[in-house]
Amino acid sequence: MHLSLPLRPLLLGLLLLCALTATAQKKPVTKPITPPDTTIATDTTRRFEDRVMKNLRELSEQNTMMGRLLKSIVDFNPEEDDPLNLDAELIEREYERHNYKVVRNIQIVALDAIGYSIHDTTSMPGTWLERTGNLFHAKTKRGLIRNKLLFKKNEPLEPLALVESERLLRQTDFILDARILVDERTTTDDSLDVVVITKDVFSLGGSGSFSPSSGAGRITVRELNFLGLGHQPEVTYRFNQNAPRPWEFAGRYSIENIGRSYITADVAYINQNYYKEKSAFLHRDFYATNTRYAGAVGISEVEERILLPPTSSDTIPVFGNLGYTRRDAWFGRAFHFKSYNLGYEPRTPLIVGVRVIDTNYKTIPTENFQSNQLYLGSIGISVRKYYKDRYLFGFGRTEDIPAGSIVSVTAGFEDGAITNRRYLGASFSFARYRQNAGYLFGSASFGSFIDDDSWQQGTLQVQSLYFTRLYESGNWKLRHYIQGRTTFGLNRNPEELLTINNNEGLRGFNSALLRGSKRVTLNYEANIYTPFSFLGFKLATVAIADVAWLSAGNKTSPFKNKPYTGYGIGFRFHNEYLSFSTLQILFSYYPRTPGNEDISRFKVYESSRPYYEFTDFRFSRPGVAEFR
Template sequence: MLTVPSYAQKNQANPDTLKNTEADTTRKKLDSDKILADIKAYSKRKTIMGRLMKAVFRFDRKPEPIGVNAEVLNNQYKKHGYKIVRNIYIKNLDAFGYSITDTLREPVNFLEKAGNSLHIKTHQGRIRNKLLFKPGQPLDPLDLSESERLLRQTDYILDARVTVNEKTSTRDSVDIVVITKDIFSISAGGSYNAGNGSGRIVLRDINFIGSGHQIRNTYRFGLDSVQQSYEYTGSYRVENIYKTFISSELIYRDEVNYKQKGASLQRDFFSINTKYAGAIALNWYNIPTYVRLSDSTGRRQNIAFSTQDFWLGKSFRFKSYNLGFDNRARIITSARMIATRYPSPPTDEYQSNTFFLAGVGYTYRKYYKDKYLFGFGRTEDIPAGNLLAFTYGFENGNKYNRRYMNIKGGFGKYNREFGYLNVTAEFDTYIRDKKWEQGEIAADILYFTKLYHWDNWQVRHFFWGRTSFGLNRKYGENVLNVNKLQGIRGFSSDERGTRKFVLNYENNLYTPFSFIGFRFAIVAFADFAWLSTGNSSNPFLTRPLQGYGIGFRFHNEYTTFNTIQISVGFYPQGPTTIKTYPSTRPYYEFNDFIYSRPITSVFGDGIYR
């Protein structure tokens, strides 16, 4: 058993114990400890209500610390470099009732035990597949932090720790301890409208029988459409086949206005030390778009086409003459070929072609780990570093030829006092007959402050700016929107454009109050978005779309239910709405400073692709 106390647990008072001062009257009014003790006593009764209380609440949990300082994942185990890995001990915790920082904790109530009985733990072989070190081989300390990060980024693992057992380590060998905690992988949902007989069924399992296989299904029925009365989208994904870090995926999408069939094999530069990466992807599409006819009028029609995508990349590391220093900078070169075929192109703007691309990129990345960025308690990896990449291509078509150019750069900085700043910019365009077409300028700036302490209150601020400017886009390519994750939280509109600029602000205020184990955070946001519809129009000439709101995030240490966030939003362009945002889905995104394949920009998908 391994218990890893955090810095905050040693040096910070229990959040449930407020300062006993005359100015603090909140504690006296709520008297949460007495209420909790009464509920605990009531749960011991053999009545129906007592058994229900016992099934829902647990009373032995220690609250997660707030305000854990950031810890760099660089040189924690530098002293163990190049020692031989003797043994690897893996402890995989079930989804409910266990703690990654206290492996002695066990489920005690009915709901936790019932949830675990429905969940099959991840096979240890799947966990070993993510580790970058093996028994009998010399240890690169960087592989420890990289393995821990890879485990945390796995969809079906909530958190992970990879440490050296200092008690058994010797001058030439070490034992490694790996602790992971699963996510309850099965989810289902649905809806039904009795008025028109329509509905939706969702069924997913992202860790099928503990094998790491991911199955996703969404089915809609009773649609009022002439073409078809149903829609279905399904995918099947297998990660890290036979320890090669190659993933495969099958996807089938049959919707009224979007059809796709695809298969792919892919291996990314998953770690800093990865040497080779590549992919093969085959897809067939049938999607609607607006096409311009010979008389300059427009018409919406479906376009069928297929793509065959192949790429291969290699990473080159810089030499280091210091055995105690590992240079994380890499030069990556890659080549790509995309073959696109249109059986019946609607206009001359669409042509069957073969696209050849070559790229080179410089990347430097390292990671920090921190808590309380997008949720309560879960360890989160924060990327920092630099990226500069250049891609050049040639499109050989059956009607015309053109060149392609893409430049992308970015940097990220993290400091305990400064906070975090991530800046990324990208420019791409096609060049035909010395004229630029289908180009885009995109940029993202993400900044969040450190966790400020104000007595027992703690606060963090987030700022996010995004812009996408289309340059000489095709007719009908006004696909940009500012709905929900694309711009304004909780907002929905049919407006589409070719240029947009978005500003988001969010304030996360962690309160010191604890009531029957519940901890509270207040989330306030303000969103602004400018959207234009023409290739030459300025989005700032119009009044910005706006959204303002406040949310309440609840986290309970004693129940099996984890985090719930409810937000109320006001939009001057529309009615006041109430939305529930799942806390496991962060609104903000990091740029990971990874360069892999030569980039071909997909207009409207944002800079993270």
């Protein structure tokens, strides 16, 4: 038996089940469900919701253990969301008249994680649980927030500086939401005051698991904002492992935006049975639309065990050892075209990047690995802008949706210890968003080494993502997600193989032997956001359907093979106060499993990592197309 599910979501599910049971006993629901966009459906849903909440409230007023527990953790008067019909475009024209005024004063209001509201700064923690929770959280320092701003005191306010700064704050791991406002009461014709309001995430978090039968377990502790300084340590320790050594350790430390340079430092030390890593990096991205310089420098030392190509007779995986040291550096420069619309047109920079990677292999499992120096250069054009919406990956908070397009071409040369090769690659991505139609993203990329006019280790990738607009019925909300991904390998090395495990194909699926060189996956998901909230935990129900095709060899189509499928239903708990934010529990079923492995067709799958992610249209470092 493996215990890894947190107690609090299970308790919340039990309470919800009690409320639904009480409702069903009072008045059984026998009528069929009406289509969601009708007035009847809205009224029916609201009546059902009112009955459930009424039963919970009545139960909380009883002088019983369950009543006292409900009264202490359930908020029967939750804070209302802002209207969803907000101006979707992040470029706020209301501030256009303030362009190039001098910033006279910057007031920063940093709110603690629990019990405060970014929409009502007079709101205070109302229960002892909220007040106690804030004692274990260090509020973000104002200087750290100030370092994120793209405008300064006593300097003219550039177009888009307010909305770009607001977006950068929202994308910070330890900040839940942010608002930047102009104080209209003190604004003059040539100067203004700015108010910056942020609300923290409860940054201290962790997880763990334990198996009573073997005594093995795992403990993870993370802090997203150590002492309010933006430092992010994370430590994982495993014990009583059934491996050559009973313990494993992994530690990471990150410092974001050192000073006001937007340079981030990352160090890692991982000591596991089959993977060891020591690494240190400094990097700076094209974080804003007007950023001119980006780059990174770092070194890593890795020892790992990789899976070797399986045969049809294998019943256990076969591995080989790989060890190397890698030094990596890149630099990028953006050249912005002039705009005559006061900076409100999407920036269209021409970006050039160069990169050098020096890899020295110490241990190799096959002869397909050679020490080398890889020189890469890229040139591209990026157009990006951002929109605002809600109920995408967060439960009601403002989220920034990237849209635009990017096209890039990469060329390079590998100076190898055995042979020399050229590299050529190209990629294109686009995304469009309409509040009434939804979001559509598409991308295509190809890259390959070339040796004596033969293509080696080539990769072709095509990806698409669509999510619908938000459908509403009372306080219930629904959104659909559809994703398609294709990865084809061209003359890949035998040990370079694709899987359909977990985030690579079928959620919750895990096979050690099922591998291939060509893969096509389709994923569907429906999220129903409920109005229920307990101790800051909001509840959504989830339904998924995944299908994946896999084949090996350059001339074999994956569609000639029978696909693997997975289906599931479950719950998603989201707490904006906590660092892990979202916890998802799925009950999955896999009709088909590999014949040479003993894999259960039913599985309870727990995850805190989002399955879908936005692709930002930032120009990134030049690189070789990934095959994974």
